[in-house]
Amino acid sequence: MSSAPPAAPVPARHAPADDDPDELRGLTVVPARYYGRWLAGGVVLVLVAQFLHGLATNPGWDWPTFFDYLLAESVLKAVWLTLQLTFYGTALGFTLGVLLAMMRLSSSPVPRAVAWAYIWAFRSIPLIVQLLFWFNLAYLYQELGFGIPFGPVFWTFETMHLVGPITAAVIGLALHQAAYAAEIVRGGIISVDSGQREAAAALGLPKLRQLRRIVLPQAMRGILPNAANEIISLFKGTSIVSVMALGELFYQVQVIYGRNGRVVPLLMVATVWYIVLTTVLTVVQHSVERRFARGAERQPEPGPLDQLRTRLRGLAQSRSSARALHQSPVPPGLPPEPLTDTARTDATATHATATHATATDTTATDVRGPRKGEAR
Amino acid sequence: MSGGRRPMVEVRGVRKSFGDVEVLHGVDLDVHAGEVATILGPSGSGKSTLLRTINHLERPDAGIVRVDGELMGYRRVGDRLHELKERAVLRQRARIGFVFQNFHLFPHLTAVENVAEAPVGALRRPRAEARREAAALLARVGLGDRLDAYPRQLSGGQQQRVAIARALGLSPRVLLFDEPTSALDPELVGEVLTTIRDLALGGTTMIVVTHEVGFAREIADTVVFMDRGHVVEQGPPAEVLDRPDHPRTRAFLAQVR
Ligand SMILES: Nc1ncnc2c1ncn2[C@@H]1O[C@H](COP(=O)(O)OP(=O)(O)OP(=O)(O)O)[C@@H](O)[C@H]1O
Ligand SMILES: [Mg+2]
Numbered sequence: 001m002s003s004a005p006p007a008a009p010v011p012a013r014h015a016p017a018d019d020d021p022d023e024l025r026g027l028t029v030v031p032a033r034y035y036g037r038w039l040a041g042g043v044v045l046v047l048v049a050q051f052l053h054g055l056a057t058n059p060g061w062d063w064p065t066f067f068d069y070l071l072a073e074s075v076l077k078a079v080w081l082t083l084q085l086t087f088y089g090t091a092l093g094f095t096l097g098v099l100l101a102m103m104r105l106s107s108s109p110v111p112r113a114v115a116w117a118y119i120w121a122f123r124s125i126p127l128i129v130q131l132l133f134w135f136n137l138a139y140l141y142q143e144l145g146f147g148i149p150f151g152p153v154f155w156t157f158e159t160m161h162l163v164g165p166i167t168a169a170v171i172g173l174a175l176h177q178a179a180y181a182a183e184i185v186r187g188g189i190i191s192v193d194s195g196q197r198e199a200a201a202a203l204g205l206p207k208l209r210q211l212r213r214i215v216l217p218q219a220m221r222g223i224l225p226n227a228a229n230e231i232i233s234l235f236k237g238t239s240i241v242s243v244m245a246l247g248e249l250f251y252q253v254q255v256i257y258g259r260n261g262r263v264v265p266l267l268m269v270a271t272v273w274y275i276v277l278t279t280v281l282t283v284v285q286h287s288v289e290r291r292f293a294r295g296a297e298r299q300p301e302p303g304p305l306d307q308l309r310t311r312l313r314g315l316a317q318s319r320s321s322a323r324a325l326h327q328s329p330v331p332p333g334l335p336p337e338p339l340t341d342t343a344r345t346d347a348t349a350t351h352a353t354a355t356h357a358t359a360t361d362t363t364a365t366d367v368r369g370p371r372k373g374e375a376r
Numbered sequence: 377m378s379g380g381r382r383p384m385v386e387v388r389g390v391r392k393s394f395g396d397v398e399v400l401h402g403v404d405l406d407v408h409a410g411e412v413a414t415i416l417g418p419s420g421s422g423k424s425t426l427l428r429t430i431n432h433l434e435r436p437d438a439g440i441v442r443v444d445g446e447l448m449g450y451r452r453v454g455d456r457l458h459e460l461k462e463r464a465v466l467r468q469r470a471r472i473g474f475v476f477q478n479f480h481l482f483p484h485l486t487a488v489e490n491v492a493e494a495p496v497g498a499l500r501r502p503r504a505e506a507r508r509e510a511a512a513l514l515a516r517v518g519l520g521d522r523l524d525a526y527p528r529q530l531s532g533g534q535q536q537r538v539a540i541a542r543a544l545g546l547s548p549r550v551l552l553f554d555e556p557t558s559a560l561d562p563e564l565v566g567e568v569l570t571t572i573r574d575l576a577l578g579g580t581t582m583i584v585v586t587h588e589v590g591f592a593r594e595i596a597d598t599v600v601f602m603d604r605g606h607v608v609e610q611g612p613p614a615e616v617l618d619r620p621d622h623p624r625t626r627a628f629l630a631q632v633r
Contacts, residue, residue: 198476203493295486
C-alpha cells in the first residue's frame with residue numbers, strides 16, 4: 001500500500017472537498033435550539049405566576065397590615081438591634097476565631113490543646129442553652145473581681161450591671177461564632193500551598209509578615225464564602241435571642257402579633273427585612289471576594305451589577321449586530337496577546353450557545369460570570 | 377582550589393534523616409566566592425535536601441553549614457553551639473537567594489511586588505526605593521515590560537525569571553537553584569538558562585542543581601556528583617563529566633546523554 005503513488009490530496013476532515021473555507025467563514029451562525037428547556041421554562045413560569053397571583057389576591061396575606069408595620073418605628077428599632085447583634089457577634093467572633101485558628105496551628109502544644117478544647121466545647125453546646133447560661137450569669141456569680149489569680153482582688157463589679165441582656169446576647173453569639181470562625185480560618189490557611197510559606201521563609205520574611213502578606217490574603221479566597229455563610233446565618237440566628245426577651249426583629253414581631261393577632265402579615269414583615277438585609281450582605285460579600293481575587297484569574301470577574309448591565313446591553317444589541325463580537329477591545333493593563341485570544345474563543349462560544357449575544361466591552365467575562373458570580 | 381581564602385559556602389559532615397531513612401550521609405562541599413557549582417545526581421540522591429540545608433530550610437541532624445563565614449542556624453558560645461531562634465535564622469536566610477523548581481511566586485502580588493516584598497519585609501527598605509530596584513532587576517532578567525503582570529498572566533519561563541529577580545532582590549551572597557528549568561516546557565528552558573548564565577558571567581556565587589549536563593559543563597567551575605546521600609565525585613567539569621572516576625557517575629552520565 002505504501003508504494004502506491006500519491007493520488008489527489010485527501011480531503012480535510014469531514015468537510016466536502018468543494019466547500020471553500022473563506023466562504024464558510026462568512027456564513028450566518030444559527031444557534032442550537034433546546035426545545036426541552038423552553039418547555040420546562042414555560043411550566044416553571046406558569047407555576048410562579050400562579051403563586052404570585054395567590055399572594056396578591058388571597059386576603060389572608062393581609063397586605064394593608066403588612067405595609068402598616070413594615071416601616072413602623074418599633075420594627076425599625078428592632079431591625080437596628082438585630083444589625084447591632086450581628087455586627088458585634090461577627091466582629092468579636094471572628095477576632096477570637098482568628099486567634100483560636102492561630103493557636104490551633106501553633107507549634108506549641110498548650111495553645112493547640114486549649115483552642116481544640118474551646119472549639120470542641122462551643123460547638124457541642126447548643127447556642128440557645130449557652131445564651132440562657134449567660135443570661136443567668138448573675139445567678140451563678142453575683143460579683144466579678146479583677147485581681148491576681150488565686151490572690152488578692154482589686155476591683156469587683158456586680159454582674160447584673162456588667163452583663164445586661166444585650167451584652168449577654170453579644171457574648172453568647174460571639175463565643176459561639178468564634179468556634180466556627182476558627183475552623184473556617186484554619187481551613188483557609190491550611191489550603192494555601194505549603195510552597196508559599198516555604199518561599200516566604202526562604203526570603204527571610206518575618207513570621208508575622210509571612211502570615212499577613214503572603215498566607216492570609218491567599219487564605220481569604222477560601223475563607224470568604226464560608227465566612228459570609230456564617231455571617232448570614234448569624235444574622236438570621238439572632239432571632240434565637242428572642243428567648244431572652246430582647247427586642248430584636250423576631251421578638252418584636254411576636255410582641256406585635258401577640259397584641260393584634262395578625263400573625264401572617266407580621267411574619268411577612270420579618271421575612272422581608274431578613275431577605276432585604278441578606279441581599280445587601282450578599283452583594284457586599286461579592287465585592288469583597290472580588291478584591292481578594294487579585295491575580296487569581298487572568299481576568300477579573302464581573303460583579304452582579306456588571307453582569308446585569310452586560311446582559312441588558314447584550315439584549316439590546318443582539319438583534320442589531322452579531323458582528324460586534326469580534327471587535328472586543330482588550331481591557332487596559334492586561335496582556336494583549338493571550339487575552340484577545342480567550343476573548344475571541346469565549347465570544348464565539350457564547351454566540352453559539354446563548355440566545356442573547358453579549359455586549360462588546362465585556363464579551364469574555366459574560367461566559368464565566370454566572371458560574372460563580374450569581375447572587376445566591 | 378584558591379589557596380588560603382575562606383570559601384563562601386562551607387558544608388561539613390552534614391547528615392539528615394527523614395524518619396528512619398538517612399538522606400544525607402555526611403556531606404562536605406566548598407564553594408568559593410564567584411564560583412559556580414552544579415550538583416548532578418539521580419533522583420532521590422539528596423540534592424534538594426542538601427540545598428535546603430544550606431539555607432536552613434531543613435535543619436541538619438549533624439554537621440554544620442557556613443555561608444560567608446556565618447554559621448547557619450547556630451551561635452557558638454565557648455565549645456557549645458546554641459540553636460538560633462527562628463527570627464535570627466530568617467535574618468540569615470535573607471542573605472541567601474533560593475530559586476525553586478516550581479517558582480513559588482506569590483500569585484496575589486504583581487511581578488514587581490513579588491520582587492520588592494523581601495527587601496521591604498526582610499531588609500526594611502523604603503517601599504518606593506525597593507520598587508524602583510525591583511523594576512531594575514526585572515529589566516535585567518528581560519521582563520522590564522511586565523512589571524504589573526500577575527504570575528498567572530506570565531509564561532512558565534517568565535515566572536521563573538521573576539523568581540530569579542526575586543531572589544536577587546536581597547543582594548544575596550550566594551544563589552541556590554533547585555532544578556530551575558525542570559518544570560518548564562522545552563522551548564522555555566533556554567531563556568531561563570540564559571539568565572542564569574548571565575549571572576554566572578557576572579560573578580555571582582551559585583550552587584545549581586540541574587539535570588542539564590551540557591549547561592553544567594558550560595557554566596560550572598565545579599561539578600558535584602551525588603548518589604544516595606553521598607558526594608561521590610567533585611571537580612572541574614572536564615574531569616567529572618568527561619573522565620569520571622566513579623562507576624556510578626559513568627552510569628548516570630551514560631543515562632542522561
Ligand atoms: N520532607 C521529607 N520527608 C520525608 N522524606 C523526604 C522529605 N524530603 C525528601 N525526602 C526523601 O529524601 C530523599 C532525597 O530527596 P531529595 O528531594 O533531596 O532528592 P533529589 O536528589 O532532589 O531528587 P530529585 O532529582 O528527584 O529532585 C528522597 O528519598 C525523598 O523521598
Ligand atoms: Mg530535588
